[in-house]
Amino acid sequence: MQTRFILIETSHAGNVGATARAMKVMGFDDLVLVNPRWSNVLRREETIQRASGALDVLNNARIVESLDDALEGITHLCATAMTPRDFGPPTVEPRGHFAALLLNDPSALQQDHSQKSVAFLFGSERHGMRNEDVYRCHACIRIPTNPQFGSLNLASAVQVLAYEWRLALGGFATSEQGVVETTTKLADAQQIAGLLSHWQEALTAIDFLDPDSPKKLMPRLNQLLNRAGLTQEEVHILRGIAKATLQAAAVKR
Numbered sequence: 001m002q003t004r005f006i007l008i009e010t011s012h013a014g015n016v017g018a019t020a021r022a023m024k025v026m027g028f029d030d031l032v033l034v035n036p037r038w039s040n041v042l043r044r045e046e047t048i049q050r051a052s053g054a055l056d057v058l059n060n061a062r063i064v065e066s067l068d069d070a071l072e073g074i075t076h077l078c079a080t081a082m083t084p085r086d087f088g089p090p091t092v093e094p095r096g097h098f099a100a101l102l103l104n105d106p107s108a109l110q111q112d113h114s115q116k117s118v119a120f121l122f123g124s125e126r127h128g129m130r131n132e133d134v135y136r137c138h139a140c141i142r143i144p145t146n147p148q149f150g151s152l153n154l155a156s157a158v159q160v161l162a163y164e165w166r167l168a169l170g171g172f173a174t175s176e177q178g179v180v181e182t183t184t185k186l187a188d189a190q191q192i193a194g195l196l197s198h199w200q201e202a203l204t205a206i207d208f209l210d211p212d213s214p215k216k217l218m219p220r221l222n223q224l225l226n227r228a229g230l231t232q233e234e235v236h237i238l239r240g241i242a243k244a245t246l247q248a249a250a251v252k253r
Contacts, residue, residue, distance in 0.1 A: 002117035003165065004030040005158060006070045008133065009124040011037045017050030018155030019122075020061070024054035026162035027172070031061040032070040039063070050155075067121075067133055074119040076101065079137040080157055081129050088131070091140045094161055098168035120161055125154055187235045192225050195235050195242075202242040205249035 005023055010016055010033060020031060033041065041047055042058050051058055064070050071077070078097070079089065101118070121137065123129030134140060143152065143160050152160070166172070187195075200218055203209035209217055230238075 001169065002030070002073065003028050004032060004070075004074060004117070004119040005162070006032045006034060006067070006119055006121045007036070007154070008034045008067065008121060008129065009036065009127075010041070010122075010154070011125045012154075013038055013041050013044040013046040014050040015125065015154045016041050016061075017047040017052075017054075017058070019158045020047075020051045020054040020057035022155055022159035022162050024057050026159075026166040028162060028166075029057050029060055031057055033061060033063045034067050034070050035065055036063065067136075071119065074117045076116060076118045077137040077139075078118065078120050078161075079129055079134045079140045080120060080122050080161065081134055081140050081142070088134050089137050089140050091142050093144055094141050094164040095168070097139055097141060098165055102168055118165075120158075120165075122154055122158060185232050187230045187232050191232060191235050192222070192230065195225065195230075195239055196222055198239050198242040202245040202249075205246050 005019065005028065007016065007019060016033065016036065023029065023031060038044060042061055042063070047058065048055070062070075101116070120141075121129065121133065123133070141161065143157060145152065196218060199221065200209060203217075204211055228234075
């Protein structure tokens, strides 16, 4: 789904760079600046430093003179404002609203996901968003914060919403998850059954399990192993423990 981040009349160059960084780590690259304070903000040293390597986002960014120019191709607008406006769009929390969009909720968009395009609008650091810009939006997103201190830095707000939106879209696998998925295989039912049989033998040998009165020990162990989602290598380790247990029991006898 096309996603655009729009900064309106941004005052601080560092916030532009930090916004580019926040977008890139969440996999977004469509950034538009509306009438920023500095006409060369995308090339300023502070911007580049705060981008921390997200130079491709800066290189692809556009500077336009009006909000109208920034909204081409966008079908759903989300304002970011802490204060609700009279006669403005409904004030919503990001996670619930994003879920509604992707579920094709009647109160959200009606098109197929391939036809949807979403823009997140952020006002200036000093004045926030103008009422007339908020009124144009379908929703006013308010990030849940401490009621006694709700002030968020512009780039921090971008990071929170970029994360929530990426999470709603399915997120990214963590690096640890990726390693497990690509380098190991889960144990199948037969391997788990073999492990249980081996452990039953070992537990009986050390008198932990009474074969004449086993109660529910083995079924419970079975459920434990199922919940654990063991890999084949982990099954080999546990069977090695069972083997060593049997050998130790034989020596004692």
